[in-house]
Amino acid sequence: MCAMRLLLHGLLLCLISSLCIGQAAAAVRVGNFVWEDLDKDGVQDSGEQGIPGVTVQIWNSAMTSLVGSAVTNATGNYQIMVPDNANYRMRVILPYAGDRFTLPNVGSDTTDSDILSSSTNIGTSNVYTFASGVVANLSLDAGVISDPMRDHNIGDKVFRSNVDGLQTSTTFGRSGVTVELLNTAGVTLQSMVSGSSGHYSFKALPGTYRLRFTHPSEVPTPMQDNGTDDSLDSDIDENGYTD
Template sequence: VKIDSTITDASGKYLFDSLVAGTYSVQFVKPVGVDFVNQNVGVESTDSDVNPTTGKSDPVVIDTTKPIGDPARNNRDVDAGIKPAYGSIGDFVWTDVNNDGIQVPSELPIPGVKVYLYNGAGTVKLDSAITDANGKYLFDSLLTGTYKVKFVAPTGTIPAKQNVGNDLMDSDANKLGWSQVVTINTALLPSDTLRNNPNVDAGFVPVGSLGDYVWFDTNKDGLQTSGEPAVKGVKVYLINGTTGAKLDSTVTDTNGKYLFDSLLSGSYKVQFVAPKDTNFTTKGTTPTSGLDSNPNATTGLTDAVTIDTSFPLGNAARDNRSVDAGLTVNLGSIAGKTFDDNDKSGTQNAGDTDRSGVKVYLYKETTPGVFVKVDEVVTDSQGNYKFNNLTSANYQVQFNKPTGSTYTTPNVGDDTKDSDANPADGRTGIININTNLPETDLGRNSKYNDAGFTPIPDNCKDEICVPFEIKKVKK
């Protein structure tokens, strides 16, 4: 039965006097936002006497037969301690082996995971913790407010699917490790999950990886050899090994390296895109070495590679760093011959002679219709010349006619024997070099770009001829 009530004064004091002998209990009403501290933890004169849940003290006996001032008659030790009301957020991090986003008994906890507490906006870091041996973490002493939890994915894992089932058993971390906003209300009972939330969990899925290297196979032996350079900027695709669907893509870095990480257990293929003027080297010359080339020379596609995340981190079955591609450079050439067209037929015949020492210029189309000189050579003793190491492009060859000669008539017949130099400027027509063609194809290695020369007649100067003067001779 409630007998009386009062309010504590500015000094926190209260008093019920004029009590007759009997048994009493004092009940305190806690202010909003506070809790009672633990009961009877020390000496009677200084500890708290109220039950933290009910706010009631134990029964107190008042005996008026005792002298005034005796604690049994005038008890001044029925006190109540209060503390700010706090909430908490926890609780569990586990390995989601089957990638379903739900905790099952066979899936193990993950100790040592870093967990951060942020404000509800995710802009201010408030606290941090590390999961214990049982995968547990706890942020306590939280005031009323909104919070977010951020989990740092352990090496070799990615966050599981978020919020796919019962909040007691599912994962609350998104792909970046963030939980949803969690509201804590300390005015509620300690047993209320809106005050003490033990259901902010995170599952992490084991993953593997695929890499690793693209290089120029300069000696064309199909193996990585010291001194052979890495190739930057090669496009690489990750392919589903079963369906053939493209899953991801990347580009090799300055060291020729690429990496597809965060891979679930499964079958994969890698497809490399050969840069312009290159081909893939011979596949699998020494398959067990880890130094050979893996893509098909035609398609750029490797065989299927199985990733098994049940193996330890760094194991080749989980993290495969041996899917490489060697490239060979496709280059073309332009060659031909200069000759003295003695019979002025415009074609090379038995009576014609080789013309050595002729300067020959190579022009390359750098922008549409614009040709820039890129090289020059001089014909050898047999009148031959050759420009090597050409990439795919349009070219022209220009011949510098020897002193006392002019160009013969061009393009009169068999291209392997006639002259190709335009008499107006000494240039050939456009020669297209396509290094993706076989080496034996004239579209890659163009051979018959020739120039024939005829002598300038005595009555001509700078190719301008005048009639001979005809004189009448007396007999």
């Protein structure tokens, strides 16, 4: 009788254990690639490189709960583990403010971008269902069109000059100076005021430009392009213009 009770108890534990295991959600491996779409066609082409350091997130379908997150590696790849038998959306955070997403869902699912580039859900994918038993979905990709002016910066520093017009280790930056970016006709394209450290910066497409510097109470140094080190000299003439 005792042996029978032990046998029944063992069978009951086995049944409970099996039910619990059956109810546990399995993990799905989600990935895979964030790349720079150079020709803006929405398709991963040969020679188009992955983008490292991009945050990729998996949310529930209602976008109310973050399920998992990862940052793309040096080759632009990522992987996130999420429970199966659920609905999700992928979200990608653009690496730079001026970037945008390429065309979504063009051609094969293995080479397209799954991130919506317009509508109220911009930056997220459509809803994906990972059914019970699915082990991996490695086709969730994102194509990014880079800001064309991201790497075209004009600027540096306005500094309080000695009589020789050169920066030294004790030279201070000059704040409050109005700096204008001009085209070849002298028309102001952009304008800003130098910050507390004297620095300023403009984004501009490749081309020919001039800069004009104006301060309400101080005048430019007359020593333009003095010396042989262009990183230390002053580039403006006595009227505040660069060449």
